[in-house]
Amino acid sequence: MGEKVRLTGKEKSELWFEGVVTVVLLLMLNYAVFVLLKELIASSQQLQDSIWSVKNVLTFGQDRQHLWSWRNVFMIFMFLLDVLVVYWRLIRRYRQIQMRHVIRELHYIADGHLDHRIQFKVNTDLQKVINSINALVDSTVNSMKEERRIESSKDELITNVSHDIRTPLTSIIGYLGLIEDQQYRSEDELIKYTHTAYLKAKQMKVLVEDLFEYTKVRQTTTPLNAVEFDMVAMLEQLAASFELEGHKHGLRFVVSGKPDPLMMQADTQKLGRVFNNLIANALKYGQGAKHIFLDAQKIGSEVVVKVSNDGAQIPNDSLSQLFDRFYRVEESRSQETGGTGLGLAIAQSIVTLHGGYIYADSSPELTSFVMHLPLRLGQTLKPAAPKKEA
Template structure:
């Protein structure tokens, strides 16, 4: 903070204000004295009772003069005059401070949003300055957030357009071959039709995931909360994926502590989260032999881990896993490449519940760790 630096003109105005005030007060004092003398001269009784009393206080046996009413009156007038001059100068100085603050405010309003007012002024004006700076900070943050959202929308449209155009091009291409009867035999016709069908399904998955992602990002999305046993839910998920796990040579193991682990949540949305994590483990957990579903109660939260012992995720990819359309390099083939929205959807649904999710990967185990409050309505703070 720095004090307001007055210009030469403002200093002259301040001196002029003080000089004019002193002159006016001297004239007022003179008028009061003259008027008082005239009143006393015209009234003998008043002269004897007040102005005529020369010494109202004495000191010692010799009656040394200590004070007189006349001197007392002059002293009071001097004090009052000094207060008036000080008040007038402070008032004018604060007006000048306000002019400087307004000038700073106009400078910010002209587009210099990185500028802030750093004046050291009186308490009331200081509160105004603090409010102005806070308002500018809030405005800048809102503008940056709006730009970020706009950029995010543009990226979303670009990515969706790219991912939809690829299968759509294939569908049009194969259907065009069929339309032009450019096939040699019925088997080739079936092949073209089947490929177009698979590409159409791929588009359908992308559109559904995009719709789900958009819905999950809305903070007004309602949660149909029910009380349930998290361990039982994981066991049901394990049973539903048992056949697929057997085909891939993966064993699914469920563990809960305690069992039952009762909590409140929207089970439909949590099922989507766990489905995405399990499918990801099947697709990208290359070489995995085990899939672990663990639930543990710690204080007022439940910690759920979906882990596999397949190949680890590179460290430079861990922080980007939950970004929209992000896929770890090496998993972009048509066989494994999904919409790239599954983990972003999972993160959004977990956030709606007041929890958080992160990934951890070592050579031994790759885990997606979810922290959820046991009671809906509580928000957990993710440690830094």
């Protein structure tokens, strides 16, 4: 990782000065110790006899030349000790210089250069510190990006909510203003103005309720009331409850499942909200559809549920945005039908709370919303890339 710390000329001079000063001090210390030791030996007869005994043992040849005199032993020992001391002092000084470079890099990052990382190759202990610093900066940058994303998301939410509330509110105030100023020509016109204001008020109520539900299910701490139930039976009940409305749109429900019964664990109230949103979308926007298919299949440790219709295809470039808040494939049509643009976002959040995932798939023959749910709560499924049909 990275490169070694490059020393400046001043820092190299600092190392040389450290080495020279250390050598000079050691020479002075060695000389002082040598003199003291010599005086000590000269003043102690017993010590002289001991030294002489060592001399006699460590001699070779008839001329009895001393190979290891006490002076030579002392000099060799002190030389090795001096080398170790000089090495230790230089290494310590070099590491201090490395630390200064690291601190300088830290100040550079702290000045706002958060894309910069410390790339030095240093000793093991300091390397651990550098790695921790880089990881901390990465975490800080990611947290700042996430905070900016959340802030932007909040601003977008406020903007969209303000726009969607302002439109019906303007109509309500306008029609009630006409009534207040008695600008109507007949009782029928008065009833028409009142009825329009009432419908716009209901539209606002739906938006506020959807917004409240969305913010609630977006919280990861939202509790789930898990119960054991039969998914196939639930789909059949949903089909029966929407049968009359489907008949008005010329739609027939087809329910299938395998195995039957298909027992699983989930919060049926919240899952019911998901299916209600998906079926309501199919009724409103499935132009030309004749059938709504509800299918559940157990695959391994998960349940795959599809809500499909054989109506008009959703454009491919819209599929990835369907679950965005306030996104509408056709703005004018959604306004006519009173859609808030939060239904699919709520559905996605509820499915995520259960540890599953949801995506849309659309072809000229069939448009499907596919949910992958775990058989038991507590499991989290990893989203697989859905196969998109051209």
